[in-house]
Amino acid sequence: MKTPSVLAFERKLDPSDALFAAGTWGAWDGDWEPVVVREKSVRGTISNCLSAKAPDPAKRNPSVKNANLQTIDVASLPATCDTLRVRFSLRILGGVGWPSACNDREYQQKLLAAVAAYREETGFVELARRYACNLANGRFLWRNRLAAEQVRVEVRHLVKGAEAGRWGFDAFALPMNDFTLPEADREALEELAEVIAGGLAEPTGGYRLLEVTAFARMGSGQEVFPSQELILDRGSRGKSKTLYAVNGVAGMHSQKVGNALRTIDTWYPGAGNPIAVEPYGSVTSLGTAYRQSKDKNFYSLLEGWMLKDKTPEADDRHFVMATFIRGGVFGSSEKE
Template sequence: MSDKLTTASVLAFERKLDPSDAVLYAGRWEDRAQSHSWQPLSVQTKSVRGTISNRLKAKDQDPVKLDAAIENPNLQTVDIAALPAQADTLKVQFTLRVLGGTGTPSACNSAPYRAKLLATVQGYVQQHGFAELARRYAANLANGRFLWRNRLGAESVAVTVEQMQGGGSVKTWDFDALSLDTRTLLAINNEAKGLEELGQVIAGGLAGSGHVLLRVTAFVRQGAGQEVFPSQELILDKGAAGKSKTLYQVGGAAAIHSQKIGNALRTIDTWYEGAESLGPIAVEPYGSVTTQGRAYRQPKQKMDFYTLLDNWLLKDQAPPVEQQHFVMAVLIRGGVFGDAS
């Protein structure tokens, strides 16, 4: 036991919030209670004739060259998803499994490190439990953050969360998503009826007290014929695809990637520097926000996941409580965190 504890070179964790892909349907707002009235939303292909609008280099700004370029139209073939002319509402549905065993690595090649990790996690659970994290996950279900761009500009958004057991619903929570703030996350959302109870169910699942499966359904009233926004596929060989935009489909129906749903659910990090003005970001080891091209948890600031975890386990320097929440949220997120070269 005199050997100095070091980080395991093989260290991996499985995610504990496990969402499915979200499938998109179309129908009428007044038919929300009638499941047979909703049809899977299909993806259509259209060809468009665009114009040259990109920023030009200095050598290409000659009027003659620009006129010649504009004579060649920017032809594109793209996927598009839109509500039918007779449907004014988008339905988005997915399931979410909440798994126990938080902090237990799926792979770890150091028995001493594993023992210290489990003891540290157990100490956190005994002192704080999962109530704080679970409330935040529940808030992101209730406020419809997982709808992404589909939430913007909607007239009404109704979210229903059902706890499933034996193939049926045993408990249901209904939320008016637009009345809940995605920016403050919890400050004014705690008054939402049912949010606390939903958080307790999620916390129980994370603690491993029982099987927790949630079915989440959102109805978004946008207007008849309006465009909606499934996930866009990343096509590495665009020449072979023949399209400049390809939308994700599940069994012929437009859908949102499970990874994108998961990113929205774990957008709970308000413990980084600058969170007061920027709002919550997704839980990532370095606080990465790709749309801004910035990492908000820099190793130099000693606020990144690896520095906090190493100080906690290897140096017995427990981080502040809010940073302990962050470390546990990263473990719930899952990933490969070993110290291998």
């Protein structure tokens, strides 16, 4: 038996886009107005590092005196509002470890048996606690969390549109660099984790639905930070910065929200702060892959587990299952 050439998994944490609204701190159920994306033109300076080889120094030095004219997108709170509200929904899907595509039946049966044993042993509780912590601490706010004076997070469990549970958290009271449960929030986090674990443990077709709302006190009229669009070909007149918007309303990509939720990997070699679960532990903002070693990346761990009957250690099993939850295409290449 060998790793199938076709092996794929659907993601099991499925967030929606997060939309931005503006209001007043404390008026949780008041009227909130959408945060709109608008353009502005600015007159900046040239500050990037210029090549020492070209152009000619005699021409390069005068060029840095010129203005750097650009058009950018911005999003900010109105002058009458001091709080940003960010809201999204999150589906937790069952059927973890069940491939959406696999062209080797024997391999699939062995894989499902290993996942069933993990489910029986852990109930997905450890992973669920970490996902719950990342909801409660507001990690999904990214730069907006760093710029806020206060952050409150509310999570609702919805069943057929009706509220089946609600939890509230002071995001700044929860740690960002580990997943210890503060005593004051332990009960609420355990209850939230139980809902998430229940969704992950569901057979294929089952799920749980959460509605997540974060309130970040930024200050009246302050700038807020939606996702930035990646424009590969801007052309000669393209904007220098394009922000993500849904029908003009500022928002955050579901992919960026999902990246924050799966920032739970503290099992990589020499682990420090949590990183997002990735097969090679890649952190593109740092230009680093923390799981390049041949015995700690996802593929080597899975190969040892499935093909060599070497059951990984507990932390490595958590990582492999978290990668299944992440989803992706993991088949082996048929080319040598």
